[in-house]
Amino acid sequence: xxxRKLGKSGLKLSELSFGSWVTFNKxxxxxxxxxxFGICLDAGINFFDNAEGYERGKSEIVMxxxxxxxxxxxxxxxxxxxxxFGSKDNPSPTQMGLSRKHITEACHQxxxxxxxxxxxxxxxxxxxxxxxxxxxxxxxHNLITQGKVLYWGTSEWSEEEIRExxxxxxxxxxIPPSMEQPQYxxxxxxxxxxxxxxxxxxxxxxxTTWSPLASGALTGKYLNGIPDNSRASLSGYEWxxxxxxxxxxxxxxxxxxxxxxxxxxxxxxNLAQLSIAWCLLNENVSTVILGASKASQLxxxxxxxxxxxIFTAExxxxxxxxx
Ligand code: NDP
Numbered sequence: 001x002x003x004r005k006l007g008k009s010g011l012k013l014s015e016l017s018f019g020s021w022v023t024f025n026k027x028x029x030x031x032x033x034x035x036x037f038g039i040c041l042d043a044g045i046n047f048f049d050n051a052e053g054y055e056r057g058k059s060e061i062v063m064x065x066x067x068x069x070x071x072x073x074x075x076x077x078x079x080x081x082x083x084x085f086g087s088k089d090n091p092s093p094t095q096m097g098l099s100r101k102h103i104t105e106a107c108h109q110x111x112x113x114x115x116x117x118x119x120x121x122x123x124x125x126x127x128x129x130x131x132x133x134x135x136x137x138x139x140x141h142n143l144i145t146q147g148k149v150l151y152w153g154t155s156e157w158s159e160e161e162i163r164e165x166x167x168x169x170x171x172x173x174x175i176p177p178s179m180e181q182p183q184y185x186x187x188x189x190x191x192x193x194x195x196x197x198x199x200x201x202x203x204x205x206x207x208t209t210w211s212p213l214a215s216g217a218l219t220g221k222y223l224n225g226i227p228d229n230s231r232a233s234l235s236g237y238e239w240x241x242x243x244x245x246x247x248x249x250x251x252x253x254x255x256x257x258x259x260x261x262x263x264x265x266x267x268x269x270n271l272a273q274l275s276i277a278w279c280l281l282n283e284n285v286s287t288v289i290l291g292a293s294k295a296s297q298l299x300x301x302x303x304x305x306x307x308x309x310i311f312t313a314e315x316x317x318x319x320x321x322x323x
Contacts, residue, residue, distance in 0.1 A: 001044030008204025019049035033066035053085030084125035098128035153179035
């Protein structure tokens with residue numbers, strides 16, 4: 001495993017990391033989580049991603065229990081949470097968003113659920129148009145000075161919002177964000193590559209990128225229907241099935257996936273591994289967060305690193321054209 005700096009910060013994260021959205025508590029119980037974390041730690045992964053909103057906090061409980069059982073030294077790995085969506089079924093106005101109150105209380109609750117004393121990374125899961133960015137920057141700065149958070153960042157904020165946060169922090173001697181968590185994969189490139197481009201240069205922004213397989217679409221498993229027990233078949237995720245496969249947008253994406261699958265077959269490689277390894281080619285990626293509902297998927301996906309030598313200029317050009 002190689003390690004990359006989180007932007008210009010001093011933190012070094014494994015270039016592949018592991019997250020728990022959809023899977024933990026829904027498809028993965030704490031025994032399977034323990035098995036998966038064991039595989040991750042053996043492979044050199046040192047970053048595990050979570051959020052208050054994943055399974056309404058239960059994903060963090062599964063992660064905390066499994067990591068505790070493995071008893072890995074706390075200073076050998078990093079753990080994250082994200083704040084915005086809330087962890088309650090019907091959150092009241094103070095139980096969601098990016099107010100100082102909710103950011104502070106959500107942090108305390110995540111620490112309890114994850115059974116840790118501090119969060120290495122803490123993200124604002126979406127922008128909150130109802131809270132001034134200055135209030136959010138102050139709340140994150142305070143948590144860092146209290147030792148409850150080490151690095152803070154954003155997820156899917158616009159370039160303009162991120163720039164405002166950096167500028168406010170710099171003008172007021174506060175700790176600026178260190179990273180953003182955007183989607184990045186062969187089907188979704190524009191925000192990461194174009195909208196954010198100046199932020200890497202201007203602020204040394206790090207990135208922890210999500211959905212390298214576009215929720216599994218880039219395995220090719222949905223090209224002939226929806227397999228049982230796959231993400232698109234899960235109750236509660238009908239919206240995902242619609243946007244991933246059934247909508248006009250989904251159908252257009254599946255056409256691109258089919259072409260990519262044919263090309264991977266021509267190259268004699270696995271499309272999932274090719275897709276994940278492709279994300280690593282971009283030097284602005286600090287770490288690619290993997291997702292897996294089974295240990296066997298994780299083992300398969302970790303082997304993507306072996307494919308890196310395949311990316312000649314010609315292969316990269318062809319992938320860009322097809323995707
Ligand atoms: P992927 O796009 O890689 O999708 C992972 C899913 O694809 C798995 O759970 C599994 O679903 C399927 N899959 C993975 N590997 C294989 C394989 N080899 N063969 C067949 N199917 C496979 O990543 P995620 O969407 O899970 O995102 C990764 C992480 O990023 C999340 O856990 C989370 O931490 C973070 N994230 C952050 C977001 C944000 O807004 N900040 C949003 C989304 C994710 P199944 O078996 O059920 O079909």
